[in-house]
Amino acid sequence: MYLTWLDSNSWLVEFGEGDRTTRVLMDPWLVGDLMFGNAKWFFRGFRKSDRTIPENIDLIVLSQGLEDHAHPPTLKVLDKSIPVVGSPAAAKVATALGFTHVTTLEHDRVFTLDDRVKIQALEGSTVGPTTKENAYVMRDLLTGATLYYEPHGSHSPKLKEMGEIDVVLTPMIDLKLPVVGSFIKGMSSSLELAKWVNPQVMLPTAAGGDINFEGILIKAFTAEGGPQELQQQLQDAGLKTRIIEPKPGVRTEIAIANPCPI
Numbered sequence: 001m002y003l004t005w006l007d008s009n010s011w012l013v014e015f016g017e018g019d020r021t022t023r024v025l026m027d028p029w030l031v032g033d034l035m036f037g038n039a040k041w042f043f044r045g046f047r048k049s050d051r052t053i054p055e056n057i058d059l060i061v062l063s064q065g066l067e068d069h070a071h072p073p074t075l076k077v078l079d080k081s082i083p084v085v086g087s088p089a090a091a092k093v094a095t096a097l098g099f100t101h102v103t104t105l106e107h108d109r110v111f112t113l114d115d116r117v118k119i120q121a122l123e124g125s126t127v128g129p130t131t132k133e134n135a136y137v138m139r140d141l142l143t144g145a146t147l148y149y150e151p152h153g154s155h156s157p158k159l160k161e162m163g164e165i166d167v168v169l170t171p172m173i174d175l176k177l178p179v180v181g182s183f184i185k186g187m188s189s190s191l192e193l194a195k196w197v198n199p200q201v202m203l204p205t206a207a208g209g210d211i212n213f214e215g216i217l218i219k220a221f222t223a224e225g226g227p228q229e230l231q232q233q234l235q236d237a238g239l240k241t242r243i244i245e246p247k248p249g250v251r252t253e254i255a256i257a258n259p260c261p262i
Contacts, residue, residue, distance in 0.1 A: 001145050001167065001254045004054075005246040006030060007209030008045070009069060009151040011169065012054050012251075015117050015140040022116045024138070025054060025078075026061045026149060032073030034211075036066070043215040051249070057082050059113050060099075063124060063151055064133040065089025072097065085111050085119060087134040089127075105134065108158075116141055122159070125152035137165065144259035148197065151206055153185035155193050165197040166256045171206035172243075174224045187225025191233045194241050201254055202230075202243050209248035 002014040009027040016022050030053060034045035045068075060082055062070045070086065070093040083101040084094040091104040103111050105121040112118045117138060124135035135150035137159075148159070149169040159165075170193060171186025184206055194202065204227050231243045246252050 001140065001143070001147070001256060002251055003167075003169075003203065003246065003254055004251045005203070005205075005209065005248055006051055007047070007211050007248050008034075008207075009063075009205050010051075011149075011205070013138070013147065014251075015138070015145070016142045020116065020142055022058045022113065022140075023054065023056055024059045024061055024117065025057045027063055027069040027071075027151065028060065028074045028078070029068060029071040030074045031077055032071075034068055034071060039215075041215060043213070043217040045211050045213050047210055047212070053077065059117070060084045060086075060094075061119065061136060061149075062086035062090035062094065063136065063149065064127060065093050066127060069133075069151065070094065075099075083113070087121070087124075089131060089133065107132070107134070112141075122150075122156040123154075124150050124156075125154040137162065140259075143256075145256050146259065148199075149205070153187075153189040155189055155196070159193070160196045162197070164199070166200050166259055167254055168193065168197065168199040168202045169205045170202065172202075172204040172225060172227045172230045173206070175206075175222075187230065190230050191237065194234055194239055195237065198239065199241050200256055202241055203246055204243070 004012040010029050011026040013024045030051040070090045075097050080098045084099045085103045091102050094102045107123050110120045120137045122135045124133045127133050138147045146165045147167040148165045153171045171184050174187045175184040227243045234241050
């Protein structure tokens with residue numbers, strides 16, 4: 001398995017091997033600014049230059065319908081014939097932008113891409129008063145390797161019933177706002193998650209990478225935790241899980257010993 005972190009929650013995951021490699025682009029924000037409701041004064045994320053659009057994408061996976069996961073400027077420039085799997089909210093965004101093969105994956109439903117990759121949706125983070133977005137467990141049907149992704153640190157207890165998972169992508173910090181509290185619960189949930197699924201490798205998501213942020217919302221954030229603190233907690237708990245801190249844009253091989261059955 002190869003992973004390329006493309007900043008924030010954007011990942012290119014390469015399953016399989018050789019001419020049977022499957023390239024999955026997750027929650028892509030690659031071009032343009034990130035804003036919510038075009039309110040630049042409130043929140044703006046930006047790079048000095050856009051990321052190169054990866055080639056030969058086999059599948060786009062969207063965990064949430066919000067702009068930082070289903071980023072309209074990026075989705076607009078991607079090939080609309082690429083299949084898309086997303087939460088109900090994310091699927092609506094993709095459909096509205098003209099993608100022609102969109103699968104809405106509700107919680108506990110499964111999608112299989114050409115007998116190469118199986119994706120199961122689980123409950124993820126609560127967005128707004130009632131909406132629970134998606135987390136995903138992905139299985140490489142060629143190698144048996146498994147990967148779990150949830151971008152806000154909210155993990156379904158059903159994971160405890162699924163056995164071990166090889167690779168986990170999850171935030172490793174808590175981001176808090178006054179009154180609201182933690183809206184990213186990475187640090188407070190990652191150790192428990194590791195005890196549930198005993199991953200070989202964990203990588204942090206939701207960090208900035210090569211992105212700059214500005215706006216009044218940024219000034220209100222407080223952050224706690226981090227990969228080094230979590231690694232110590234894992235060791236103290238007797239877990240052999242290894243944390244890898246990826247560099248933005250660098251393709252990283254994830255060596256998996258005896259992939260876990262799931």
